Amino acid sequence: QQPVQSPQAVILREGEDAVINCSSSKALYSVHWYRQKHGEAPVFLMILLKGGEQKGHDKISASFNEKKQQSSLYLTASQLSYSGTYFCGTATGGGNKLTFGTGTQLKVEL
Amino acid sequence: NAGVTQTPKFQVLKTGQSMTLQCAQDMNHEYMSWYRQDPGMGLRLIHYSVGAGITDQGEVPNGYNVSRSTTEDFPLRLLSAAPSQTSVYFCASRGRHTDTQYFGPGTRLTVL
Numbered sequence: 001q002q003p004v005q006s007p008q009a010v011i012l013r014e015g016e017d018a019v020i021n022c023s024s025s026k027a028l029y030s031v032h033w034y035r036q037k038h039g040e041a042p043v044f045l046m047i048l049l050k051g052g053e054q055k056g057h058d059k060i061s062a063s064f065n066e067k068k069q070q071s072s073l074y075l076t077a078s079q080l081s082y083s084g085t086y087f088c089g090t091a092t093g094g095g096n097k098l099t100f101g102t103g104t105q106l107k108v109e110l
Numbered sequence: 111n112a113g114v115t116q117t118p119k120f121q122v123l124k125t126g127q128s129m130t131l132q133c134a135q136d137m138n139h140e141y142m143s144w145y146r147q148d149p150g151m152g153l154r155l156i157h158y159s160v161g162a163g164i165t166d167q168g169e170v171p172n173g174y175n176v177s178r179s180t181t182e183d184f185p186l187r188l189l190s191a192a193p194s195q196t197s198v199y200f201c202a203s204r205g206r207h208t209d210t211q212y213f214g215p216g217t218r219l220t221v222l
Contacts, residue, residue: 041213096141096204100153
């Protein structure tokens with residue numbers, strides 16, 4: 001069963017913050033975040049393993065709440081380059097068998 | 111390094127035809143996967159492999175076959191193409207002890 005992402009779409013002004021959520025009905029081993037620009041391949045952002053960790057680089061970070069089977073992606077001080085569709089992929093075990101959400105379309109405007 | 115390469119970039123088939131989508135990686139990655147992406151559906155896993163000689167089914171395997179005879183190559187075969195297989199196909203690879211999964215540029219397939 002696919003994880004559920006919210007919101008489905010969001011429009012930001014440059015410099016604003018956004019949060020994208022990913023929820024699963026299954027017990028998760030890991031959550032993977034990707035960004036895809038129109039007509040391009042998805043690009044890996046980060047992976048979070050069970051244990052409730054938080055990760056981040058630059059102005060993009062993420063958390064994983066193992067009890068709620070939920071992950072959130074935080075984008076702060078958004079830039080035009082952040083525009084794209086963000087996908088979470090979830091795994092219930094080790095290895096690389098991922099189930100992806102349907103994506104969140106993010107558009108950053110001047 | 112070329113990373114993950116896919117051929118062809120575009121393909122048009124008639125219903126009932128068969129074809130093979132090629133995928134290769136030069137990073138010595140153990141894990142390789144095939145996904146299809148349809149509008150509003152996100153990425154759906156077709157087949158995946160954890161190493162040469164080992165493959166397993168993903169979420170939507172029907173109508174597709176794979177094999178992994180070498181670490182580098184992971185071809186996807188469409189046995190008898192159907193219009194429902196019109197999609198963008200992505201191949202991806204990842205090392206067993208690394209986090210980053212790399213995607214190929216994709217193959218846009220249309221079945222008439």
